[in-house]
Amino acid sequence: MVPKVLLLAAPLVLLAHARPAALELQKRILLDPICTRIDNATSSATSVHYPGDLRYDNDISHWASSSTQLAKCSVRPGTATDVGIILGIVGSTGTPFAVKGGGHASNPGFSSTPGVLIAMSRFSEVTYDAASQTAVVGAGLIWDDVYAALAPHNVNVVGGRVTGVGVAGFTLGGGYSWLTNQRGLTIDTVTAFELVKPSGEVVNVTQNSDPELFFGLKGGMNNFGVVTRFTLQTFPQGQVWGGLITYTFPHLPDVAAATANFAASVTDLKASIITTYNFLLGQPGVSQLLFYDGPSPPSGIFDDFLAIPHLTMDVSARDFLSLVKSSPANSTYGQRGIFNSVSLTQYTPTILDAILNETVFWGSHLSFDTGVFISYDVEPFLPSLFSHGAASSSAYPPARGTGLLPLNIYYAWSLELSDDKFHEAARQSAARIKDLAIAEGQDIVDAAVYPNYAIYDTPLVGLYGGNVPALQALKARVDPQNVMNLAGGFRL
Incomplete structure (x- = not known):
């Protein structure tokens, strides 16, 4: 472990060669008392990084540039105890902070801050326990890492469907998966959360230890502290079948x-799809993901899709991670972006026609305003x-009597002036559908x-319905000093 005193070396070297404005900024940041206090109070397992350090750049960066902010410093905690120390310092000083897992949040300020950025990258373990059929998964991972680690054991967890999605935010928001029809949401498979409470106390939250807090963490996002590890149920996993097909405009009615x-x-529990309507380079098209939890689907399930003339096709029997990585590469990395959503009970021909119309309408209009990508993800379950x-x-979900099918609206654009x-536009489109x-x-x-698709100003009742009063009471119990209100997110 590098002595903590040396972690300032890179920024200090840069100071000597910086232009005057940059020099003043660096001096102000380096002398920030909160970052210095965190550095001095935490163990050698934790490090603090500043602008001018590549580690800082990596910590604050997000796939959507609109979710990136210049923090005072970034902190990479190495232990749950150190996370508690950090929360104690930012809480007692009223310092804004954020917690970043995989960095996939599209809402501005949800995992970024002008204050102290807590980057969870050192929580990177995947520990499989065959006896309990569970895996302990660190909050700093993306699902690709988890699938790769579990593959040698021929088991899997209920996680993200496309490459690059972080474990922590995905799980704390609910978690729709390729395995959801069979196993439920990701939160339905969590058996324990290692949680650092706003008070700094590290606890293992289970149904038996604190049923109210266990309930709140399952979908309640970052309102109750910082989760450092998740214990997830595992399930046998062999080869799967599926991948990506792309279709051009003339074939969209057939799609x-x-x-x-x-x-x-x-009705086969093992079958699932995502039909994504895109507007790119002046034309609508579809990226079609097919999934079957087995090496070969029964005839008839996907025949309609396979019969449509395609532009590209990458569909085969493969391992689970290969299928996840077959999802479209994120060509909008570094652009600004936003999600919004509608919950439906059916994807009917009328609704699908409307989604295509929205894709074309907003794609055509927003392309004149630096829009580079307009996308609507149709997700039947x-x-x-x-x-x-x-x-x-x-x-x-606040009620489970009716299954809700998420529609994900995603827009990407270039200029901050267009935010x-x-x-x-994303609000209007969701309302129209x-x-x-x-x-x-x-x-x-x-x-x-x-919650993981909802735009930032969605009211709490729109996420949690009748659960809002209970969640607010829980928040008051767990976080009486409102420490977590110093971070972004859907605040209770």
Whole structure:
């Protein structure tokens, strides 16, 4: 371990050669008393980094540039105890902070800050226990890492569907997976959370140890402290089948028909799809992901998709990680971005037509305002997807009687000046699709929106429904000093 005093060496060297404005900024940051205090108070397992250090750059960076902010410093805690020390310092001084796991949050300020950025990258363990059929997974990982570590054991967990998604935010927000029809949401498979409370106390939260807090952490995001490790149920995993097909504009009616038919008629728990309508380079198209939890799907399930003339196809029997990595590479990395969502109960032909119309309309309009990518992810699941948890087992979903199918709206653009326009467009588009679904007869007036897709100003009742009072009471118990309100997110 490098002595902590040497961690300032790189920034200090840069100071000697910096221009005057940069010099003044560096001096101000290096002398920041909060960062210095954290550095002095934590153990040698933890390090503090400053602008001018590549480790700082890596810590603050996000795939969406609009989710990146210049922090006073970044801190890489190496122990849960050190996380508690950090929370104690930022809490007692009222210093804004953020916690970054995989860095996939699209909402500005949810995992970034102008204050102290806590980067969880050192929490990178994957420990499989065959006896309990569980895996302990660190909060700094992405799901690709977890799948790779578990593959030699021929087991898997219920995690992200595409490459590059972080474990922590995904799990704390709910977690829709390729395995959800069979196993539920990711939160339905968590058996324990290692949590650093805002007070600094490190606890292992289970259904037996603190049922209220266990409930709140399952969908309640970062309101109750910092989760450092998750204990997840594991399940046998062999080869799977599927991958990516891309279709061009002339074939989109056939894709819509195939998607509607799949959503309405396929009941095989092992089968799943994501149909993504994209507007790129002036044309709509579809990126189609197919999944079957086995080396070969029964005939008929995916035949409609395979019969449509395609631009590209990468579909085969493969290992699970290979399938996850077959998802489209993030061509918008470094652009600004936002998610928004609608929860539906059905993907009907009418709704799919509306989604295509929204793709074309906003793609055409926003391309004149630095829009580089407009995307709508259609995600059908079986109506029984919420049946894997008890009626009141988690903060999200607030009710489990009706399965909710998330629609993810994603816009990417280049210039900060266009932020408000794109955010408002995402709101308008979601509202239009919701209104159409209600007019069609879908009972979604008060349907909860998936927290991981919800835009930043979604009201709490829109995420947690009738659970809001209980969650607010829990927040008051666990965090009476409102330490976690110094971080971004959906605040209780």
